[in-house]
Amino acid sequence: MYLRSLLFGLIAMGACAMAAAQAPIVIKFSHVVAADTPKGKASEYFKKRAEELTHGKVRVEVYPNSTLYKDKEELEALQLGVVQMLAPSLAKFGPLGVKEFEVFDLPYIFDDYADLHRVTQGPVGASILRKLESKGIVGLAYWDNGFKSFSANTPIRTPADLRGKKLRIQSSKVLEEQIRAVGGMPLVMAFSEVYQGLKTGVVDGTENPHSNTYTQKMHEVQKYLAVTNHGYLGYAVIANKRFWDGLPAELRGQLEQAMREATVYANRIAKEENDKALEAIRKSGKVQVYIPNKDERLAFKKAMLPVHQKMEARIGSELIHSIYRETGFDPSRL
Numbered sequence: 522m523y524l525r526s527l528l529f530g531l532i533a534m535g536a537c538a539m540a541a542a543q544a545p546i547v548i549k550f551s552h553v554v555a556a557d558t559p560k561g562k563a564s565e566y567f568k569k570r571a572e573e574l575t576h577g578k579v580r581v582e583v584y585p586n587s588t589l590y591k592d593k594e595e596l597e598a599l600q601l602g603v604v605q606m607l608a609p610s611l612a613k614f615g616p617l618g619v620k621e622f623e624v625f626d627l628p629y630i631f632d633d634y635a636d637l638h639r640v641t642q643g644p645v646g647a648s649i650l651r652k653l654e655s656k657g658i659v660g661l662a663y664w665d666n667g668f669k670s671f672s673a674n675t676p677i678r679t680p681a682d683l684r685g686k687k688l689r690i691q692s693s694k695v696l697e698e699q700i701r702a703v704g705g706m707p708l709v710m711a712f713s714e715v716y717q718g719l720k721t722g723v724v725d726g727t728e729n730p731h732s733n734t735y736t737q738k739m740h741e742v743q744k745y746l747a748v749t750n751h752g753y754l755g756y757a758v759i760a761n762k763r764f765w766d767g768l769p770a771e772l773r774g775q776l777e778q779a780m781r782e783a784t785v786y787a788n789r790i791a792k793e794e795n796d797k798a799l800e801a802i803r804k805s806g807k808v809q810v811y812i813p814n815k816d817e818r819l820a821f822k823k824a825m826l827p828v829h830q831k832m833e834a835r836i837g838s839e840l841i842h843s844i845y846r847e848t849g850f851d852p853s854r855l
């Protein structure tokens with residue numbers, strides 16, 4: 522009797538050990554936007570390819586829409602290893618002490634996606650990602666989102682229309698300075714709180730690419746939206762360094778491959794997703810969409826360009842100029 526139960530016990534222990542040996546490595550990937558956005562779709566794409574390429578040895582759990590953590594908390598959670606991957610906006614690394622990412626927030630520094638890719642897919646982009654290592658973070662890739670529009674409850678045609686307005690921004694000193702440059706009052710607020718902030722009048726307006734505006738229904742609580750394309754918003758996909766470096770080399774290689782594929786996908790869909798979102802915003806009839814004319818665009822650009830020089834001390838003049846060199850930045854180009 523005793524021998525039989527001992528035998529059963531040993532078999533059960535063996536089964537548990539085998540199950541544990543086969544249990545997949547879980548990657549919690551947290552983000553703050555809706556699933557139906559460039560970042561939401563790309564993280565699902567990464568999940569699919571990561572699980573396929575590792576033959577189920579890795580399971581990726583994607584948590585969209587701030588369901589796990591809000592902006593600031595998610596970075597803390599990553600550093601603590603409570604989540605393993607994130608893709609925060611490039612405008613959110615300043616509080617972590619990696620100010621160089623704020624170079625991407627400089628108004629008008631990129632004319633289009635082609636300009637942007639010269640940086641994100643080249644040596645300058647790679648060198649900025651490497652700055653994360655001292656924070657216990659590994660930078661895996663850049664994922665595109667898009668160019669920002671301003672929205673408010675009063676018409677926006679020139680920079681003067683933003684004067685005195687309380688405008689929600691992401692946690693970036695460059696964005697703070699950009700809003701001051703047009704006479705507005707910047708207010709940092711977590712992404713998950715923007716809809717409510719706009720609805721209750723805590724802030725008068727904001728800036729975002731159309732995919733975010735649409736999926737968070739911000740256009741339903743704003744009366745006017747001006748397609749200013751004055752700045753860029755995109756992402757750095759990052760992982761907890763201890764976790765990433767501790768992965769078996771074969772699995773890490775497969776995950777890197779999944780990330781390469783997800784990055785191609787993200788950057789292929791971003792513009793189209795934002796164009797589609799603008800169309801949906803227009804069709805909703807909830808907000809009046811305005812496309813500034815050439816003179817109005819020039820007025821925005823003239824008002825905001827001084828931000829580049831003002832931010833040299835924070836971001837580094839050499840870094841800003843290395844981007845100018847990559848893109849052939851021309852302050853007079855519209």
Ligand code: LMR
Pocket residue numbers: 553554609610666691711712729733754
């Ligand atoms: C925002 O806070 O407006 C964006 O960074 C949200 C996002 O992740 O696109």
